Amino acid sequence: MAFKRMDERKEKILRAxxxxxIASAEPVGSRxxxxxxxxxxxxxxxxxxxxxxxxxxxxQQPHTSAGRIPSVLGYRYYVDALMEQRSLxxxxxxxxxxxxxxxxxxxxxxxxxxxxxxxxxxHYPAMVLAPEMDNAIFRHVQLIPIDPTAIMVLxxxxxxRVEHGVMKLESAISESDxxxxxxxxxxxxxxxxxxxxxxxxxxxxRSEAIANDCFxxxxxRLITNSLRSKNEENMRVDGTINIIEQPEFKEVDKxxxxxxxxxxxxxxxxxxxxxxxxxxxxxxxxxxxxxPEMTDCSVxxxxxxxxxxxxxxxxVLGPTRMEYNRVVTAVEYVAACLNEMLLLFSxx
Amino acid sequence: MAFKRMDERKEKILRAxxxxxIASAEPVGSRxxxxxxxxxxxxxxxxxxxxxxxxxxxxQQPHTSAGRIPSVLGYRYYVDALMEQRSLxxxxxxxxxxxxxxxxxxxxxxxxxxxxxxxxxxHYPAMVLAPEMDNAIFRHVQLIPIDPTAIMVLxxxxxxRVEHGVMKLESAISESDxxxxxxxxxxxxxxxxxxxxxxxxxxxxRSEAIANDCFxxxxxRLITNSLRSKNEENMRVDGTINIIEQPEFKEVDKxxxxxxxxxxxxxxxxxxxxxxxxxxxxxxxxxxxxxPEMTDCSVxxxxxxxxxxxxxxxxVLGPTRMEYNRVVTAVEYVAACLNEMLLLFSxx
DNA sequence: CTTAGCACTCTTTTAAAGCGAGTGCTAACA
DNA sequence: TGTTAGCACTCGCTTTAAAAGAGTGCTAAG
Numbered sequence: 029m030a031f032k033r034m035d036e037r038k039e040k041i042l043r044a045x046x047x048x049x050i051a052s053a054e055p056v057g058s059r060x061x062x063x064x065x066x067x068x069x070x071x072x073x074x075x076x077x078x079x080x081x082x083x084x085x086x087x088q089q090p091h092t093s094a095g096r097i098p099s100v101l102g103y104r105y106y107v108d109a110l111m112e113q114r115s116l117x118x119x120x121x122x123x124x125x126x127x128x129x130x131x132x133x134x135x136x137x138x139x140x141x142x143x144x145x146x147x148x149x150x151h152y153p154a155m156v157l158a159p160e161m162d163n164a165i166f167r168h169v170q171l172i173p174i175d176p177t178a179i180m181v182l183x184x185x186x187x188x189r190v191e192h193g194v195m196k197l198e199s200a201i202s203e204s205d206x207x208x209x210x211x212x213x214x215x216x217x218x219x220x221x222x223x224x225x226x227x228x229x230x231x232x233x234r235s236e237a238i239a240n241d242c243f244x245x246x247x248x249r250l251i252t253n254s255l256r257s258k259n260e261e262n263m264r265v266d267g268t269i270n271i272i273e274q275p276e277f278k279e280v281d282k283x284x285x286x287x288x289x290x291x292x293x294x295x296x297x298x299x300x301x302x303x304x305x306x307x308x309x310x311x312x313x314x315x316x317x318x319x320p321e322m323t324d325c326s327v328x329x330x331x332x333x334x335x336x337x338x339x340x341x342x343x344v345l346g347p348t349r350m351e352y353n354r355v356v357t358a359v360e361y362v363a364a365c366l367n368e369m370l371l372l373f374s375x376x
Numbered sequence: 377m378a379f380k381r382m383d384e385r386k387e388k389i390l391r392a393x394x395x396x397x398i399a400s401a402e403p404v405g406s407r408x409x410x411x412x413x414x415x416x417x418x419x420x421x422x423x424x425x426x427x428x429x430x431x432x433x434x435x436q437q438p439h440t441s442a443g444r445i446p447s448v449l450g451y452r453y454y455v456d457a458l459m460e461q462r463s464l465x466x467x468x469x470x471x472x473x474x475x476x477x478x479x480x481x482x483x484x485x486x487x488x489x490x491x492x493x494x495x496x497x498x499h500y501p502a503m504v505l506a507p508e509m510d511n512a513i514f515r516h517v518q519l520i521p522i523d524p525t526a527i528m529v530l531x532x533x534x535x536x537r538v539e540h541g542v543m544k545l546e547s548a549i550s551e552s553d554x555x556x557x558x559x560x561x562x563x564x565x566x567x568x569x570x571x572x573x574x575x576x577x578x579x580x581x582r583s584e585a586i587a588n589d590c591f592x593x594x595x596x597r598l599i600t601n602s603l604r605s606k607n608e609e610n611m612r613v614d615g616t617i618n619i620i621e622q623p624e625f626k627e628v629d630k631x632x633x634x635x636x637x638x639x640x641x642x643x644x645x646x647x648x649x650x651x652x653x654x655x656x657x658x659x660x661x662x663x664x665x666x667x668p669e670m671t672d673c674s675v676x677x678x679x680x681x682x683x684x685x686x687x688x689x690x691x692v693l694g695p696t697r698m699e700y701n702r703v704v705t706a707v708e709y710v711a712a713c714l715n716e717m718l719l720l721f722s723x724x
Numbered sequence: 725c726t727t728a729g730c731a732c733t734c735t736t737t738t739a740a741a742g743c744g745a746g747t748g749c750t751a752a753c754a
Numbered sequence: 755t756g757t758t759a760g761c762a763c764t765c766g767c768t769t770t771a772a773a774a775g776a777g778t779g780c781t782a783a784g
Contacts, residue, residue, distance in 0.1 A: 079747090
């Protein structure tokens with residue numbers, strides 16, 4: 029990620045071009061920069077510099093006789109070295125704080141609020157990926173009889189997520205049996221991660237006496253099964269509608285791939301979960317994205333962690349011409365708040 | 377809702393016009409009908425009849441010298457009397473059945489699947505409104521200690537929905553105390569509806585000895601509070617992306633109001649919940665909708681019931697030029713399947 | 725009552741012209 | 755040697771004009 033620092037004047041021009049293009053969504057010409065940005069240079073000089081910047085790959089021209097727009101490389105340089113750090117206004121900060129105020133809700137509600145506040149703050153669609161259950165720690169299982177031949181199974185993880193399922197029984201089972209099964213399960217599983225439970229423990233328990241009845245075994249299977257499918261459905265999106273304001277999506281044909289990306293069944297959740305490998309803030313610009321359907325987008329993400337082990341990620345999706353400085357600030361701040369809130373849940 | 381039956385020939389022409397417009401999305405002219413529909417009439421005759429139909433309000437012209445399109449009244453007549461009933465193909469039916477096959481999941485998962493299958497079937501966005509908790513019956517409350525000063529509260533309703541929240545305590549509380557509070561709550565609340573609990577029971581318990589400690593009271597408040605906010609968030613939407621294929625939304629300006637309708641924070645959930653008053657299938661066309669932002673849409677809804685008391689609703693949203701016959705069939709079928717599935721949960 | 729014919733209307737498509745923003749190059753200037 | 759003014763040229767976008775096409779309403783004849 030090391031880059032050669034360029035000429036200071038070139039930097040100024042690259043920054044001006046990028047700022048201007050982000051603001052106007054139109055290719056920007058030398059004249060505009062000379063007028064609006066006080067560089068003390070004539071359009072002709074700027075033109076020469078821009079030609080250089082284009083040659084070295086930081087700018088590009090949609091067509092001859094149009095202004096320049098930043099290339100992916102240009103945005104990269106801009107994000108890494110040039111852009112002006114902005115901070116949130118006090119109003120914005122307090123809006124975030126307020127959204128996070130209510131502490132009585134579970135983690136799911138917290139994540140819902142996170143996506144909401146993040147999209148409101150940035151005016152772009154915001155995603156929140158809940159941590160994979162696999163890495164979470166088992167806390168509690170609760171069996172509630174529904175009728176003589178059905179019980180409801182509630183599983184609580186260390187981070188406070190609750191999953192539930194209903195189980196039909198072959199034959200009736202007494203309340204006290206349920207209680208003893210529940211107790212032994214809780215004793216055996218407490219403090220383990222779900223992936224441990226899935227891999228080793230399952231077999232181990234099977235061989236031991238503890239799971240000699242198929243009832244217990246079924247419940248174990250239900251627990252691990254419920255996790256598998258949940259992993260794919262744990263992305264929340266909010267503020268999708270925001271992208272419609274972006275000029276690059278004035279035509280439905282451009283809009284469609286973007287919308288499908290944010291719809292059910294896209295590759296986005298998996299992609300985000302891959303990004304969880306690297307912790308902290310990440311900005312991924314246009315074609316830097318691995319997913320081919322994302323070459324016209326940029327994402328700004330930040331990881332958060334819950335219970336010290338499991339890792340989730342929040343992010344903002346926008347056009348390549350994204351207001352990086354505003355978004356980076358917002359994502360950082362919201363991630364920090366979220367982490368703070370989650371600390372409250374994580375005391376095991 | 378009684379309407380005068382019109383001339384049989386006029387009916388044929390109205391049906392042909394509507395069918396054709398639904399299929400083509402273009403105003404349809406007399407010539408087209410003469411050619412494609414075997415009415416044994418010349419374009420001129422059809423023209424005369426269409427002029428009549430326009431005068432009586434069933435058809436309208438976008439402009440002079442264009443073909444005709446159905447008015448809301450025209451669609452109404454079409455839906456009520458004219459359209460050909462279609463049934464699902466065996467493939468479609470088995471796709472629905474298959475989606476509903478897995479019985480081990482809770483009601484939430486069931487509703488997720490419902491919206492998914494409904495949008496896949498109709499190629500329009502599909503909504504599912506979960507039943508209001510207010511009318512549901514309390515089944516169980518579970519208190520799980522998280523740490524010495526926090527407990528997790530799980531509430532299970534008669535229909536199998538699970539809500540949860542976290543509660544911070546002022547001071548530590550022993551496991552046995554928790555258990556006794558939990559027991560007395562379960563005894564007192566079991567079998568009541570949540571609205572009863574909210575209104576009468578709250579005060580009643582307060583005066584009785586059962587709730588003389590503020591701990592119990594707090595939990596009661598948490599239970600009722602969690603319901604209130606959930607009522608507004610219990611709509612699921614799937615297949616939003618489908619509308620982008622509809623020619624009426626080729627321009628983003630048309631698309632935007634439609635998308636906001638399906639986004640967070642719209643009036644749609646409330647509107648749907650009002651529709652729950654009338655049970656069974658409903659087709660609401662264009663300006664018949666109460667919401668002003670829905671004058672360009674139609675909805676096809678059907679109610680479902682769970683546990684005999686609480687009522688939910690499923691629906692499909694599309695442009696006024698909707699494939700009513702296909703959609704009506706699909707909504708009816710899916711609602712029937714859903715009801716069937718829910719019967720399994722409702723045995724109290 | 726039905727239908728062929730025809731003039732008329734109005735939108736959509738196509739073509740051409742003109743505009744304007746912006747560039748690249750050259751030559752002059754500090 | 756770096757900077758700037760000037761100018762010819764490119765190319766997309768907008769405007770204008772013309773033509774095409776679809777469909778109607780009316781009239782008159784069958």
